[in-house]
């Protein structure tokens with residue numbers, strides 16, 4: 127429990143500001159009164175970049191580092207806009223923050239709760255957490271192009287995996303698995319093909335497993351993991367995986383658990399050396415932006431993760447319980463972004 | 477139409493021999509009588525490796541190259557056997573063949589047909605084909621480990637993408653899309669993060685699209701593609717993607733289309749410079765091997781792809797029609813591998 131929460135808010139683009147508006151309301155409603163709370167809005171995102179040329183300056187990054195946590199909505203503009211090609215905002219802002227703030231744990235829970243429909247006919251009990259590595263792997267940004275634009279061009283992408291980087295995220299995953307009732311950890315990789323990285327991941331898992339004898343460990347190739355995600359998702363408890371595999375399977379996990387509109391995530395620096403960053407898994411959804419249609423549930427769930435990570439367990443539980451109660455009562459009635467926010471706030475226990 | 481089919485059969489491990497047995501029966505039942513047909517069995521696989529030390533010798537590879545096509549069951553032994561660690565058989569046999577025989581198209585259709593249950597509550601009309609690149613990308617085998625076994629170890633994996641390699645598979649995909657009623661092609665990649673490779677794939681697709689004005693082209697990030705696979709698979713017609721993304725999404729595609737037990741694939745060298753290789757997408761399933769329980773449908777579907785690729789369209793259609801009729805009539809009765817083979821053969825039209 128920290129008594130200070132100087133929050134940075136990056137509402138971002140598209141539906142980001144709408145969902146973040148509700149998330150901040152919820153946060154402010156549950157935060158214990160003794161906490162030294164401030165919030166500062168930062169304008170970053172595709173819109174800011176197109177207007178000012180800044181994706182994220184060094185000064186802005188330094189300013190963000192002064193905060194205790196970051197709440198982010200969504201960044202990204204019109205995918206067809208050539209000025210945004212090459213993922214300039216996603217990489218220059220979102221990934222830059224994950225790397226600069228050493229968010230080596232990208233935490234993505236997936237759960238089916240009463241009231242939520244899965245696209246699966248028989249989802250079973252879905253309640254697992256993906257611990258996605260956040261600072262290396264194929265996301266390291268290494269690679270290049272030779273003979274660009276010619277018939278003999280070669281493009282390479284280099285996945286970088288360090289013992290240091292793999293070990294710390296695997297250890298986090300074991301700690302998490304040990305705290306959960308089923309105490310099960312599944313390593314997801316593709317070690318029969320990506321043998322260098324895969325061998326490292328497996329060896330680190332094997333080594334650390336010896337320190338957690340009560341955690342049951344298994345392994346799945348990423349391709350097989352996608353099959354189980356749709357045929358038997360209840361087999362998963364904690365999954366630990368690399369940055370790219372984690373990106374892929376957490377979107378799939380969100381989809382089977384009732385939709386990307388509900389999926390929360392935390393980009394966590396566990397030691398607290400830098401602020402952690404919490405964001406819905408969904409994107410900026412420019413097609414529905416500004417219409418008050420976006421579901422703020424994922425953003426509000428990200429607030430619960432923020433509270434949990436900041437040591438405010440009770441407040442986190444209150445948010446989660448209110449979200450669950452709202453989902454359970456939701457039915458088929460279309461509600462606006464703020465109506466959902468209102469309903470969740472009304473359900474916060476005191 | 478070629479008048480010669482000198483077939484190489486690699487039944488492989490686990491359930492491989494069981495399913496291939498039925499597949500060969502079907503092939504021999506439909507092959508036009510004028511064809512100069514021979515079949516030669518090769519013993520390769522994990523069992524052969526453990527018994528002899530050979531994964532695939534140069535002589536064996538040279539022998540395989542003399543054939544017109546290869547039918548493969550499944551390779552791979554007990555995943556816990558340390559002698560098979562590092563995917564030695566998968567890489568040394570399966571991937572070696574794909575690379576040495578320049579199987580740059582890995583063709584994987586996904587279709588829900590009457591009688592087949594999808595794990596999705598509302599699958600809609602699933603009928604798409606994944607064209608997976610087969611000879612480069614992260615499968616190129618480049619990479620290494622520095623300071624192995626120390627706390628400072630670094631493992632790298634290098635994805636190699638060439639204009640030549642991307643162009644030929646993209647062109648194949650456009651040709652395929654143009655022959656299909658919906659004429660739609662979706663590029664799946666992760667170009668906002670893997671910018672070097674992603675940019676190359678997108679640029680090649682854009683360039684070749686100009687030659688196929690009647691094909692509608694779109695793009696999805698691989699993470700988003702997994703969402704649509706479970707929420708709206710009918711949006712897909714032809715997907716073209718890289719080797720690793722193709723590996724992942726085709727297992728998912730098989731799962732939503734009724735199971736990996738039905739998914740057929742072809743590793744194709746379109747120019748016919750080397751024999752193409754046809755195999756079920758499933759693995760060797762050691763847990764059910766030798767019990768006559770394995771479903772040979774995927775292997776039989778692979779025979780249909782083999783016939784199609786060899787120019788025997790009518791025979792391919794007969795196999796497909798018999799498989800469909802059998803699936804439609806299948807119900808819940810458990811049948812043995814050979815009973816399913818019998819039933820499909822009985823349904824072959826004359």
Ligand SMILES: CC(C)[C@H](C(=O)O)[C@@H](O)C(=O)O
Pocket residue numbers: 216217220221373407668669699
């Ligand atoms: C926007 C993109 C760079 C990002 C990622 O790939 O990590 C997103 O897909 C996510 O999962 O948070």
Ligand SMILES: CC(C)[C@H](C(=O)O)[C@@H](O)C(=O)O
Pocket residue numbers: 318319349566567570571723757
């Ligand atoms: C066995 C393995 C090397 C192979 C692959 O990754 O290509 C398999 O998963 C497949 O999809 O055919």
